[in-house]
Amino acid sequence: EVQLVESGGGLVQPGGSLRLSCSASGFAVSDNYMSWVRQAPGKGLEWVSVIFSDGSTYHADSVKGRFTISRHNSKNTIYLQMNNLRAEDTAVYYCARALDYYINWGQGSLVTVSS
Amino acid sequence: DIVMTQSPDSLAVSLGERATINCKSSQSVLYSSNNKNYLAWYQQKPGQPPKLLIYWASTRESGVPDRFSGSGSGTDFTLTISSLQAEDVAVYYCQQYYRTPFTFGPGTKVDIK
Numbered sequence: 485e486v487q488l489v490e491s492g493g494g495l496v497q498p499g500g501s502l503r504l505s506c507s508a509s510g511f512a513v514s515d516n517y518m519s520w521v522r523q524a525p526g527k528g529l530e531w532v533s534v535i536f537s538d539g540s541t542y543h544a545d546s547v548k549g550r551f552t553i554s555r556h557n558s559k560n561t562i563y564l565q566m567n568n569l570r571a572e573d574t575a576v577y578y579c580a581r582a583l584d585y586y587i588n589w590g591q592g593s594l595v596t597v598s599s
Numbered sequence: 600d601i602v603m604t605q606s607p608d609s610l611a612v613s614l615g616e617r618a619t620i621n622c623k624s625s626q627s628v629l630y631s632s633n634n635k636n637y638l639a640w641y642q643q644k645p646g647q648p649p650k651l652l653i654y655w656a657s658t659r660e661s662g663v664p665d666r667f668s669g670s671g672s673g674t675d676f677t678l679t680i681s682s683l684q685a686e687d688v689a690v691y692y693c694q695q696y697y698r699t700p701f702t703f704g705p706g707t708k709v710d711i712k
Contacts, residue, residue, distance in 0.1 A: 519701070521649075529641075529649065529692055529703040542699040545600075578648050584696050585639040585654035592648055 486510035486588045488579050493593030496569055504564040504593055506579030514557045517582045520564045522575035523592075532577070535562060547573075569597045601626050601695050603704035611712040618680040620707045622693035627673045630697065637697035640669055640678045643706075644689045652691075653678065685711060 492504040506518070520532040533543040533553040541553050550569075555562040562579060576592040602625040612618045628637045636656035641649035651660045653669035656676055666681045680687055688711060693704040 521703075528690075528706040529643075529694075531694075531701050531703060534699060534701065544700050582696070584637065585651060586641070586649070586694070586696075587651055587654075587660075589648035589650070 486581065488581060488588055488590035490577065490579055490590045490593035493577065493595045495596045495598065497599050498570060498597055500569050500597070501565070501567045502569065502595060504566065504577055504579075504595070506562045506564075506590055508560045508562070508581070511581065512557070513555050513560050513562055513581075518553075518555065518562045519580045519582055519586065520551075520553060520562075521578045521580055521586070521589075522573075523578070524572075524575045527575075530575070533564065534582070566595070569595075571597050573597050600700055601628065601698060601702055603693055603695060603702050605691075605693060605704040605707050607707060608705070609708040609710065611710045612680075612683045613712045614685065615682050616712075618683050618687070618709055620678045620691050620693075620709070622671075622676040622678070622704050624674045624676075624695050624697075626697075628695045628697040629673050636672055636676070637695055638669075638671070638676050639694045639696060640667075641692045641694065642687075642689045643692065649692065680709070683709070683711070 487509045517536045519534045535553045552565045578592045579590045580586040581588040606621045638656040640653040643649045657669045690706045
């Protein structure tokens with residue numbers, strides 16, 4: 485059974501950093517492409533980043549230069565390193581497994597950026 | 600970037616009646632080499648992650664009731680719930696996975712009338 489479990493969220497001050505983790509089971513993250521999608525409180529889904537099976541990455545313009553997606557194959561885990569956080573980054577962050585379309589989602593990790 | 604729009608923003612439908620949601624992409628998401636539309640639909644209920652309903656614009660995900668169907672091609676797509684059930688109350692999103700960034704529509708909220 486495929487499972488995705490996010491961790492690492494919490495309260496951080498503006499300008500601070502946080503690293504989210506997404507631990508996967510039931511499949512190999514290196515064989516799929518994996519994404520982060522976020523949802524601000526009461527808002528819609530916003531695509532954040534992707535790491536393809538060949539290791540290439542892409543980030544939304546809203547986070548480019550501040551966020552970095554990566555993976556650790558032996559831990560079967562993907563990460564989202566978030567630096568220089570802003571209030572507008574406050575959201576639930578979901579990791580998702582893609583077979584082109586997003587077939588599996590984690591339960592999400594809440595990140596709150598506030599002083 | 601490909602911009603996704605949805606209409607209406609919300610709709611209320613009587614139990615057993617049809618609900619129709621439209622999605623439009625700013626560029627075609629039809630890949631000519633395989634004739635596939637890179638368009639998916641997701642359902643999200645309060646406090647839950649999104650759930651995949653439809654992919655390739657019209658292929659129903661395993662386990663999804665057959666009252667859900669997707670249609671359309673190129674830039675114009677539709678999600679239809681043929682006979683609305685109480686458990687279908689949710690927000691529905693379309694997403695293009697044709698080109699990064701893999702953008703989502705703003706969502707359509709479906710309620711019971």
